[in-house]
Amino acid sequence: MASVPEMAKSGRLRVVGRPASRGDTEESAGSSEARVRTTHPEHDDALVAAVLAGDPAAAGRMWDRYSPLVRRILRRVLGPVDVEDGLQDAFLRLFRDLGSLRDRSALRSYLIGIALHVSTSELRRRRARRWLRLSDDGAVVEPDVLPRGEDHEPRAAVLRLYEVLDRISDERRAVFVLRFVEGLELAELSVVLDCSLATAKRRVADAARRVAVLAACDPLLAPYLEAKR
Amino acid sequence: MTSWEEREKHEAAAMALGDLARRVAGQVDDARDAAGRERWLRAVTRPRRSPRGRAALLAAALVVGTVLAFFYARPPARLEYSVTGPLVADETWLGVAPSGEPLSLRFSDGTELDLGPGSRGRVAEVTGDGASLVLAAGVLQARVVHRPRARWSVSAGPYTIEVTGTAFDVAWSDVRDELELTLHDGGVLVRGPSLADGLRVAAGQRLVAHASTGLAQLSSILAAEPPPKPPAAAPEPSASPAVHLPPRPPPTWSEMLADGNFRGVLDAAAARGIDATLNRGSLADVVALADAARYLHERGLARRGLLTERSRFAGSPEARGAAFVLGRMADDAGSSDEAIRWYDTYLAESSRGPFAAEALGRKLVTLVESGDAVGARAAAREYLARFPSGAHAAYARDHGQTP
Numbered sequence: 062m063a064s065v066p067e068m069a070k071s072g073r074l075r076v077v078g079r080p081a082s083r084g085d086t087e088e089s090a091g092s093s094e095a096r097v098r099t100t101h102p103e104h105d106d107a108l109v110a111a112v113l114a115g116d117p118a119a120a121g122r123m124w125d126r127y128s129p130l131v132r133r134i135l136r137r138v139l140g141p142v143d144v145e146d147g148l149q150d151a152f153l154r155l156f157r158d159l160g161s162l163r164d165r166s167a168l169r170s171y172l173i174g175i176a177l178h179v180s181t182s183e184l185r186r187r188r189a190r191r192w193l194r195l196s197d198d199g200a201v202v203e204p205d206v207l208p209r210g211e212d213h214e215p216r217a218a219v220l221r222l223y224e225v226l227d228r229i230s231d232e233r234r235a236v237f238v239l240r241f242v243e244g245l246e247l248a249e250l251s252v253v254l255d256c257s258l259a260t261a262k263r264r265v266a267d268a269a270r271r272v273a274v275l276a277a278c279d280p281l282l283a284p285y286l287e288a289k290r
Numbered sequence: 291m292t293s294w295e296e297r298e299k300h301e302a303a304a305m306a307l308g309d310l311a312r313r314v315a316g317q318v319d320d321a322r323d324a325a326g327r328e329r330w331l332r333a334v335t336r337p338r339r340s341p342r343g344r345a346a347l348l349a350a351a352l353v354v355g356t357v358l359a360f361f362y363a364r365p366p367a368r369l370e371y372s373v374t375g376p377l378v379a380d381e382t383w384l385g386v387a388p389s390g391e392p393l394s395l396r397f398s399d400g401t402e403l404d405l406g407p408g409s410r411g412r413v414a415e416v417t418g419d420g421a422s423l424v425l426a427a428g429v430l431q432a433r434v435v436h437r438p439r440a441r442w443s444v445s446a447g448p449y450t451i452e453v454t455g456t457a458f459d460v461a462w463s464d465v466r467d468e469l470e471l472t473l474h475d476g477g478v479l480v481r482g483p484s485l486a487d488g489l490r491v492a493a494g495q496r497l498v499a500h501a502s503t504g505l506a507q508l509s510s511i512l513a514a515e516p517p518p519k520p521p522a523a524a525p526e527p528s529a530s531p532a533v534h535l536p537p538r539p540p541p542t543w544s545e546m547l548a549d550g551n552f553r554g555v556l557d558a559a560a561a562r563g564i565d566a567t568l569n570r571g572s573l574a575d576v577v578a579l580a581d582a583a584r585y586l587h588e589r590g591l592a593r594r595g596l597l598t599e600r601s602r603f604a605g606s607p608e609a610r611g612a613a614f615v616l617g618r619m620a621d622d623a624g625s626s627d628e629a630i631r632w633y634d635t636y637l638a639e640s641s642r643g644p645f646a647a648e649a650l651g652r653k654l655v656t657l658v659e660s661g662d663a664v665g666a667r668a669a670a671r672e673y674l675a676r677f678p679s680g681a682h683a684a685y686a687r688d689h690g691q692t693p
Binding site: 112115117120121124125128137145148149152153156185188215216217218219220221222224228230231232237238240241242244259260263264265266267268269270272273274276277278280281282283285286287 | 296297299300301303304305306307308310311312313322323326327329330331333334335372375391392394396400402404431433457474475493494547552581584585587614615618644645648651681682
């Protein structure tokens with residue numbers, strides 16, 4: 062897969078400050094200032110129509126276009142764990158419900174919503190497992206899937222961040238991840254959360270406050286906040 | 291600091307944490323991705339069933355549906371719930387230490403309740419449709435999943451909050467007889483003194499009600515202004531049906547800390563006297579002072595606070611945690627020997643504590659960097675034995691080999 066800078070040089074990318082409305086997929090998400098997206102020649106509504114018509118090549122294109130986004134959201138909500146089963150689950154749900162998607166150009170937001178649903182179901186399962194003590198301490202992270210060669214300091218801090226996220230509600234966790242890790246604009250966030258823009262803003266502020274205060278009092282995370290001050 | 295500045299500060303912190311999360315992005319295994327793609331394509335391009343097959347499927351679905359209807363017609367099974375977090379409990383009550391982490395109650399329908407630091411409450415009743423909770427004092431954050439027939443209630447003093455599905459924070463002070471309710475989503479019905487018919491509170495609203503006077507005030511949670519000051523003279527009874535509350539006492543230091551008001555904690559400690567606080571203050575205040583000082587880079591003051599936690603409140607969870615933080619501070623200051631001593635202290639006192647892996651990992655790094663190869667190998671072996679998948683495992687493997 063070509064990198065974002067390579068694609069930008071080739072003219073296949075455009076940089077926008079807000080999510081584009083159709084046919085676009087993020088290649089690299091996260092910056093709150095500018096987001097880089099690829100523009101696909103085939104619009105989402107045409108892609109959806111082709112998949113519904115039983116075109117296997119279109120289904121493959123849908124996977125290629127959106128599996129990186131769904132995988133990334135699953136990882137970012139759940140933490141550094143293996144998410145391939147969740148990815149399958151999300152795409153099977155998508156296929157099952159694709160016919161009921163009214164605005165086919167809103168495929169991206171629809172998929173983010175499915176990814177969130179899959180993630181929160183998994184979080185609930187984790188809590189049940191923890192409650193049933195199927196693991197010693199209910200540990201939810203599997204550090205082995207963190208990339209090797211990374212400095213252990215941020216690795217430890219990321220694991221700690223997900224322990225902090227375990228202490229807030231699933232909804233706050235999803236809002237925090239979508240806004241501050243994934244970098245979704247408020248407008249798209251309100252679509253994904255199915256709420257008004259004002260409510261989305263309120264939820265973002267609430268999630269930010271909860272996570273920031275918990276992190277500020279945490280010996281492992283506080284240095285990352287101090288470095289930004 | 292205004293509420294807007296607070297909000298910006300929290301969002302800047304959240305962005306910094308988002309940056310951190312993105313720094314350790316997972317890798318995509320191309321082979322697994324290809325296998326996943328094939329699996330998905332096989333699933334979605336499976337041949338459709340024949341009409342006869344569909345009829346058989348329909349018949350099977352009808353049988354399953356009948357069985358499900360039988361089960362659903364029965365009264366719903368009682369919800370189950372689990373409690374996680376540091377618990378201070380007597381026979382029926384759940385309590386959280388003033389400086390402790392919130393206590394989480396997770397119900398099987400997905401409803402989440404968090405009991406805040408210094409709070410006390412109990413689950414009075416659990417049914418298939420919800421539960422009744424009693425908040426004796428402190429703060430409860432609730433996120434109730436909306437379901438048909440859902441019935442939840444929270445009693446706080448003489449007030450009762452009836453809920454079907456919503457997210458809200460409720461605080462009850464049994465000292466001030468004051469209820470503060472903040473609605474994030476949905477709506478609730480509140481009953482209590484002067485609210486006998488019930489007051490409906492909607493998303494985005496805050497209710498502050500005072501049981502001893504029966505006064506209540508409903509406002510927008512976006513309003514930045516503080517609660518109204520008491521009138522200089524008694525108001526005319528007919529002037530307004532609305533209500534003025536007595537001035538709220540200043541927040542505790544723990545509350546200020548929870549709100550991220552670190553400077554406020556230091557200012558309050560300075561006003562009271564730092565020595566007086568350290569020598570005679572409560573554990574909660576000393577912890578708040580040490581945490582606020584650490585956050586504001588007042589290292590000397592932070593250290594004094596942490597050492598006070600250890601000397602005056604020895605044996606408390608806060609005192610044990612302080613050993614790890616002191617180790618980190620010594621580490622940051624380049625005092626390897628002192629850092630290792632504190633890490634060892636923490637590990638001796640809290641071998642399964644929340645920072646055990648990090649303390650042992652940091653001890654290993656410090657030993658390696660100070661050139662103590664023998665000590666480092668021992669620490670590496672211990673680390674790998676205890677935390678084979680921990681964040682420092684790769685580092686331990688690199689430094690645990692005998693040359």
